[in-house]
Structure formats: structure tokens, C-alpha cells
Amino acid sequence: MTNSLVASLARAQVRPLPAYNAGLSNEAVRARYGVTDIARLASNENPFGASASVRRAIAEVANDVGNYPDANCTALREAIAERTGLPAGRLVFGDGSEDLIKILCEVFLAPGDLVVTQRPVFGLHEIYPKMMGAEVELLELNEQLGFDLGAWCAAVAKAPKIAFLPNPSNPVGCMMDTAQFAQVLEATPANTVLVVDEAYYEYALHDDDYPDVLVMLDARVGPWIVLRTFSKAWGLAGLRVGYGMADSAELVGLMDKVRSPFNVNMAAQRAALAAWNDPAHMRSGVATTVALREDLRRQLLALAAPGQPLQGLRIAPSVANFLFLDLGRPNAPVTEALLRQGVIVKPWKEPGFENFLRVSIGTEKDNARFVLALLAAMEQTERVTA
Numbered sequence: 174m175t176n177s178l179v180a181s182l183a184r185a186q187v188r189p190l191p192a193y194n195a196g197l198s199n200e201a202v203r204a205r206y207g208v209t210d211i212a213r214l215a216s217n218e219n220p221f222g223a224s225a226s227v228r229r230a231i232a233e234v235a236n237d238v239g240n241y242p243d244a245n246c247t248a249l250r251e252a253i254a255e256r257t258g259l260p261a262g263r264l265v266f267g268d269g270s271e272d273l274i275k276i277l278c279e280v281f282l283a284p285g286d287l288v289v290t291q292r293p294v295f296g297l298h299e300i301y302p303k304m305m306g307a308e309v310e311l312l313e314l315n316e317q318l319g320f321d322l323g324a325w326c327a328a329v330a331k332a333p334k335i336a337f338l339p340n341p342s343n344p345v346g347c348m349m350d351t352a353q354f355a356q357v358l359e360a361t362p363a364n365t366v367l368v369v370d371e372a373y374y375e376y377a378l379h380d381d382d383y384p385d386v387l388v389m390l391d392a393r394v395g396p397w398i399v400l401r402t403f404s405k406a407w408g409l410a411g412l413r414v415g416y417g418m419a420d421s422a423e424l425v426g427l428m429d430k431v432r433s434p435f436n437v438n439m440a441a442q443r444a445a446l447a448a449w450n451d452p453a454h455m456r457s458g459v460a461t462t463v464a465l466r467e468d469l470r471r472q473l474l475a476l477a478a479p480g481q482p483l484q485g486l487r488i489a490p491s492v493a494n495f496l497f498l499d500l501g502r503p504n505a506p507v508t509e510a511l512l513r514q515g516v517i518v519k520p521w522k523e524p525g526f527e528n529f530l531r532v533s534i535g536t537e538k539d540n541a542r543f544v545l546a547l548l549a550a551m552e553q554t555e556r557v558t559a
């Protein structure tokens with residue numbers, strides 16, 4: 174460990190923070206592996222892109238960029254309030270929903286506070302609480318790679334300051350269903366801030382048992398917020414817009430005090446509004462992705478059968494736009510072999526999950542390419558490790 178002057182001046186919580194694993198850019202993969210045609214299946218991005226109306230909105234914004242953006246996202250706020258039925262004052266906007274995760278930590282967490290979430294973890298549900306000096310309890314999955322209801326109910330009963338409940342989970346894709354969410358809600362005391370991260374809401378809606386948490390939370394005594402994003406189903410990951418739907422304008426007011434005043438830039442606001450006003454485009458991309466996810470799952474399951482080339486491969490249940498795969502062998506050489514073939518996926522690095530990788534659902538062509546590349550990669554790595 175280095176003992177430099179600058180490191181000694183940093184807050185004690187900062188030095189040990191794990192780095193967020195943002196994955197490789199297409200450019201880095203081109204440069205390092207000399208491949209030109211890339212299948213980008215690492216960051217749960219939307220392969221169908223944003224609505225055509227987004228392009229027009231971005232072109233027009235060029236005329237106005239000398240001015241500051243609207244600090245309150247008024248037009249977008251009103252549009253979302255209108256369609257969701259939530260009062261406009263209970264919405265809060267972020268530079269991506271990750272910004273809102275950070276803001277919540279800054280509002281609520283002091284050193285020693287307890288935060289509960291699940292592992293394998295969406296990195297920022299752990300990193301931002303630790304940045305504030307909180308203790309993070311990471312709950313294990315059950316045997317079927319789903320939520321462990323008993324563990325969740327016991328953990329929230331300890332009244333953590335914040336519970337980050339990702340539904341569905343990233344990277345696993347598993348879902349807490351309506352009956353299960355009701356149990357967790359029942360077990361959560363009023364002095365816990367319940368944060369439901371619904372980054373994959375639009376995909377999960379295709380599952381009949383996906384809970385309508387806004388309706389269920391309505392009766393809750395105690396603070397809560399549901400986080401959603403324009404990065405996934407709406408195809409705007411590059412512009413960074415997320416929003417929160419809170420129990421009260423009071424919670425939004427506290428978040429307003431710590432957020433950067435112009436945290437959502439002008440292009441992002443206009444693009445998100447244009448995307449929001451073309452829900453048909455979003456729905457069609459989501460429906461295609463859900464169908465392609467099930468196609469990919471069936472193909473992989475067939476290849477995982479006894480005597481087949483991917484025998485023993487395990488696939489976690491997923492209602493999102495990705496699959497989490499247990500390769501039954503270390504993920505690093507497999508990922509490396511995939512990269513050499515121009516396929517970028519996300520190998521999981523948390524202890525206990527070094528055999529897993531997450532693959533985002535791409536176009537039909539990219540998914541087919543992934544299957545072929547995985548077959549080759551598994552063959553090559555078998556030879557290495559045998």
C-alpha cells in the first residue's frame with residue numbers, strides 16, 4: 174500500500190473503495206485484439222437504439238446550448254407525472270439513476286450506518302454507501318439463483334438505514350414477485366429507507382408476477398423511492414437520465430438539497446422527453462428483446478444437456494435484458510477467448526462468482542454469434558484446463 178501525501182489527505186473511506194467495473198469500450202477491444210466487427214453484449218444496452226424522434230430533439234438542442242438546462246426538468250417531469258399518475262413533486266431526476274443512488278447515500282448515510290442489498294451486487298449499491306462510511310450487508314442468493322426471502326426479511330428487520338432492493342437483480346436477472354415483495358414490505362420497519370431499483374422495469378413487466386410496487390408501497394408508513402432509467406429500455410444510456418418516484422415531496426426536497434443543481438443536461442432532458450413520447454418504439458424493442466432472450470435461453474439449455482458441448486452450463490432465471498451464466502470454470506479465459514472473436518460480455522469478478530458471466534441480449538445476429546463464439550471459447554478453455 175502506497176503512503177503518498179495525497180492519499181493520506183483523502184477521507185479514510187475513499188482509499189479502500191472498490192473500482193466500478195465499467196467494462197471495455199469497442200475501441201479498446203479493436204486496439205487490443207485487432208477485431209473490427211464487434212458484438213457488444215456487456216453493458217445491457219439496447220441494441221435497437223432510441224426513437225427516431227430523439228435524433229431530431231438532439232439536433233435541435235444545438236441551438237440552445239449556451240443556456241443552462243432547466244434545473245427542475247419541468248417538461249420531462251410533467252410528462253412522466255401525467256402518464257404515471259404520480260404527483261410531479263414526487264419525481265426526482267438524475268444524471269442516470271446511478272446519480273440518484275449516490276444522492277440517496279449522501280442524504281441518509283453516516284459512518285457506521287447499515288445498508289442491506291444482495292450479492293452478486295450492482296457495484297454502485299455497494300460503492301456509494303461505503304463512500305459515506307456505511308457498513309454494507311450483502312445477502313446471498315438461494316440455491317436456484319433467486320432472492321432468498323428469509324434472508325431479506327431477517328435483514329430488513331434489523332432496520333438498516335437503506336435497503337437497496339434491485340428488482341429484477343443486475344447481474345442475475347432474478348425477480349422478487351408480488352407475494353415475495355409483500356413479505357419484505359411487511360418486514361421492513363418505518364425507519365428504513367426502502368429503495369427499489371427498477372432499472373429493468375419495462376422488460377420485467379412481461380412477467381405476470383412482476384409486482385406493481387408503486388401500488389403496494391402506497392400504504393407504507395416510512396420513506397421509499399422507486400428508481401427507473403432511460404438507459405436500458407428507452408435506449409439513452411449515452412445521455413444519462415434516470416428518475417425516482419418517491420413517497421413524498423419531502424424526500425424529493427432532501428435530495429434536491431444535495432444534488433448538483435443542473436445534474437441533468439439539456440440534451441438529456443429533451444431526448445428523454447422525445448423518447449417518453451414514443452412509447453410504441455420502446456415497447457417494440459423490449460418485446461423483441463424478451464423474445465430473443467427466451468430464444469437464447471432455449472438454445473443454451475439445449476447445448477447444456479448431457480452429452481452436449483455445453484454440458485453443465487447453468488442459466489439463472491432472468492426477466493431482464495441479459496442472462497447470467499455459470500460456466501462451471503473460471504470466466505477469465507472464456508471471456509478472453511470471446512474477446513478474441515470480437516464478442517464483449519461481462520465476466521463477474523466478485524468472490525464466489527468467478528465462474529459466471531453476464532451476457533446482454535443483442536440483435537438476433539449478435540446472439541447467434543455469441544453462441545458460436547461461446548462454443549469455441551469453451552472448447553479452447555477445456556483444452557487449456559484439462
Ligand SMILES: *Cc1c(COP(=O)(O)O)cnc(C)c1O
Pocket residue numbers: 217268269270271272295339342343370372401402403404405410413414415
Ligand atoms: C443500469 C442500471 C442502473 C442505472 O443506470 P443509469 O444508466 O445510471 O440510469 C441502475 N441500477 C441497476 C441495477 C442497473 O443495472
